[in-house]
Amino acid sequence: xxxxxxxxxxxxxxxxxxxxxxxxxxxxxxxxxxxxxxxxxxxxxxxxxxxxxxxxxxxxxxxxxxxxxxxxxxxxxxxxxxxxxxxxxxxxxxxxxxxxxxxxxxxxxxxxxxxxxxxxxxxxxxxxxxxxxxxxxxxxxxxxxxxxxxxxxxxxxxxxxxxxxxxxxxxxxxxxxxxxxxxxxxxxxxxxxxxxxxxxxxxxxxxxxxxxxxxxxxxxxxxxxxxxxxxxxxxxxxxxxxxxxxxxxxxxxxxxxxxxxxxxxxx
Ligand code: SF4
Numbered sequence: 602x603x604x605x606x607x608x609x610x611x612x613x614x615x616x617x618x619x620x621x622x623x624x625x626x627x628x629x630x631x632x633x634x635x636x637x638x639x640x641x642x643x644x645x646x647x648x649x650x651x652x653x654x655x656x657x658x659x660x661x662x663x664x665x666x667x668x669x670x671x672x673x674x675x676x677x678x679x680x681x682x683x684x685x686x687x688x689x690x691x692x693x694x695x696x697x698x699x700x701x702x703x704x705x706x707x708x709x710x711x712x713x714x715x716x717x718x719x720x721x722x723x724x725x726x727x728x729x730x731x732x733x734x735x736x737x738x739x740x741x742x743x744x745x746x747x748x749x750x751x752x753x754x755x756x757x758x759x760x761x762x763x764x765x766x767x768x769x770x771x772x773x774x775x776x777x778x779x780x781x782x783x784x785x786x787x788x789x790x791x792x793x794x795x796x797x798x799x800x801x802x803x804x805x806x807x808x809x810x811x812x813x814x815x816x817x818x819x820x821x822x823x824x825x826x827x828x829x830x831x832x833x834x835x836x837x838x839x840x841x842x843x844x845x846x847x848x849x850x851x852x853x854x855x856x857x858x859x860x861x862x863x864x865x866x867x868x
Contacts, residue, residue, distance in 0.1 A: 602661050603690065604652050604680035609709065609755055610637030610644035618751050618838050621796035621859060623867035624846065631841050635834035638740075639753040640792070645832045658690060662699050675703035677737060683708055684716035687723045691730070701730070705737035710764035711756045713739065717767055724771065728778040736768060736781040740790035741819070744809040745802040748795055753834070758805070762813055769818075782818040793824035794868060796859045829857040 613636040620628050637644025665673040678687075683706050694701050704727075713720070713736070727734050741761045743749050749756060768781040781787055793806075810816060829835045839850050839857045851858035860868050 602653065602658055602676070602678055602680075603683060603686050605650040606647035607637055607641075607643055607681045608649050608712075609681065610641070610647070611649035612636060616753050618753075618835070619747070619797050620842065621867070622799045623796070623862070624842065627846060628842075631838050631845075633834055633837050633841070635753065635837075637753070637834075638742075638755075639751065639834040639838070640827060640829065642830045642832050645834065652686070655689070655693060659693055659697065662690075662694055662697065668702060670700070672700045672702040675705060675733075675735075677705035677707060679707040681707060681709045681740075682712045682716075684712065684720050684723070688719070688726065691723065691726050691732070695730070701732045703733040703735060705735045707738040707740075708736065709756065710739055710741060710761045713764045714760060714767065721771070721774075724775045724779055728775055732778070734775075734779050735785060735787060736779075737787050738789060739764060739781075739787075741765075742790050742792045743795070743802075743806065744815070745805040748792075748797050748802055751795070751797050752792065758809060762809060765813060765815070765819055783821060784818070788821055789819055791820055791824045792827050794860075795827045796868075798868070827859065829859055831855055831857065835859075 613634055615632055615634050616639075617630040617632050618639060619625070619630050633639075635644075636648055662673070665676060668674050678690075687704075690704075691701070693699075724734060740754070741764075742752055742754050744758045744761060746757050749758065768779075771779045772781060783789075810820065827835075829839055836857055839859060843849055848862050851861035851864070860866060
């Protein structure tokens with residue numbers, strides 16, 4: 602609604618991605634040129650194409666179907682950075698006498714932390730207007746810094762934890778307005794297993810999961826294994842490894858099976 606593509610995918614740069622743990626004795630890393638998260642096909646397809654206009658937002662708001670009490674259906678802002686323009690969206694709805702029921706947000710942990718003060722102002726307005734705000738999907742992806750780096754997520758485990766602590770505070774402060782837990786319907790990103798898992802990464806993740814009780818509200822019922830689509834930067838990484846090592850990862854439709862080399866399972 603507010604934006605096309607993802608701001609994290611706006612700039613292309615050269616990064617270094619580690620070899621899979623199973624091949625780490627042969628080579629340490631691969632350098633590739635990429636924008637956004639290395640597993641993301643949105644980053645590869647769209648990059649970042651900028652904000653939509655207020656007119657475009659207004660038209661979309663008007664077209665949303667209504668549920669009971671003439672309120673609009675819940676809808677989701679999927680642009681990873683919805684906070685800066687959320688207040689103006691609520692103002693547009695107010696000025697048109699459009700009654701909103703619930704807004705779901707897909708957002709990055711670092712943008713959430715950076716926009717925290719602004720977000721609190723939005724929540725006050727949402728509370729007054731009886732609008733629910735659900736942080737429905739934050740792509741934490743991992744709680745180990747080396748895996749986050751290989752995913753080119755652009756955040757650290759510390760930022761992820763900061764975001765979680767802030768959400769817990771907000772839930773207490775804005776009861777009946779702000780929601781973020783698995784029980785509320787949120788499905789936050791946690792990618793596991795990955796090709797880079799080892800005893801150290803597992804220990805790092807387990808420590809933070811236990812220390813901050815992440816299983817109680819944040820972690821999904823099951824993790825999502827790393828999926829490498831052919832168009833993503835990680836597909837380029839996989840193909841370069843194949844050439845360097847004269848091996849072949851398995852292929853599964855539109856994805857590359859990093860867990861199987863020359864027909865043998867490596868994890
Ligand atoms: S995974 Fe999310 S944050 Fe990362 S590039 Fe894709 S859309 Fe942006």
